[in-house]
Ligand SMILES: O=c1ccn([C@@H]2O[C@H](COP(=O)(O)OP(=O)(O)O[C@H]3O[C@H](CO)[C@@H](O)[C@H](O)[C@H]3O)[C@@H](O)[C@H]2O)c(=O)[nH]1
C-alpha cells in the first residue's frame with residue numbers, strides 16, 4: 581500500500597483478530613486501530629476513517645484527502661488497487677470501485693446476495709453495478725461526507741453506492757487485477773452469505789423508506 585503513488589498514510593484496522601496483525605502492521609509503519617472485539621466491516625471502516633480525521637487534525641494529512649478502502653485478504657495482488665486512485669485524484673469520479681477478474685478456486689454462491697444488491701441499487705438509483713459488493717473503493721472528500729455514517733455490517737458497500745449517487749456524485753468501476761479468498765460451500769460460508777443477505781436487505785430497506793418519507 582505504501583508504494584502506491586499518492587498514498588500518504590496507511591491505516592490498518594485490526595477488527596478483533598487473534599493473530600499478530602496489529603504488531604506486524606505497526607512494525608511496518610502503519611497507523612493501527614485496534615478493536616478488542618470484532619465489530620464487523622462497516623464499524624472497522626468507520627474506525628479507519630476516525631484515524632484519518634485524527635491525522636488531519638494534527639496536520640499529517642491534508643484537508644482534501646481521499647480515502648482508499650482495501651480488504652485484508654488480497655495478499656500480494658493488493659497493489660492493483662492503485663488503479664482506483666487516479667480517477668478520484670483527477671476529479672473524474674468521486675467514488676471508484678474495483679471490479680475483479682474471475683477468481684481462482686470455486687465460488688460456492690448462487691449469486692443471491694450479489695443479485696439482491698445489484699437489483700436494489702438499480703431500483704433506487706437507475707444504475708446497475710457489475711460487482712455491487714466489491715469493497716475496494718476510493719472516495720473523494722465529498723463522497724466520504726455523502727456516504728457516512730455507513731450502513732451496518734455487510735450493507736456498507738450497497739449503502740455507500742446509493743448514498744453517493746443520491747448526493748449527485750459520480751461513480752466509476754475500474755478493473756483491478758485482484759485475487760481474494762473466495763467464500764466456499766461449507767456451512768460457515770453459507771452462514772456468512774446469510775449475514776450478507778440480511779445486511780444488504782437492511783441497507784436497501786432503510787434507503788427505500790427514506791425515499792418514501794422524503795417524497796411524502
Ligand atoms: O468482521 C469483519 C469481517 C470482515 N472485515 C473486512 O472485510 C473484508 C471482506 O470480508 P470477507 O470475509 O472476505 O467477505 P467476502 O464475502 O469475501 O467479501 C465480499 O463481500 C463483502 C460485502 O458483503 C465486501 O465487503 C467485500 O469487499 C467482498 O469481497 C475482510 O477482508 C476484512 O478486511 C472486517 O473488517 N471485519
Ligand SMILES: O=C(O)[C@H](O)COP(=O)(O)O
Pocket residue numbers: 687688689690691692693694695762763772773776
Ligand atoms: O461468494 C460470494 O460472492 C458472496 O459471498 C455472495 O454470495 P452469492 O453468490 O450468494 O451472491
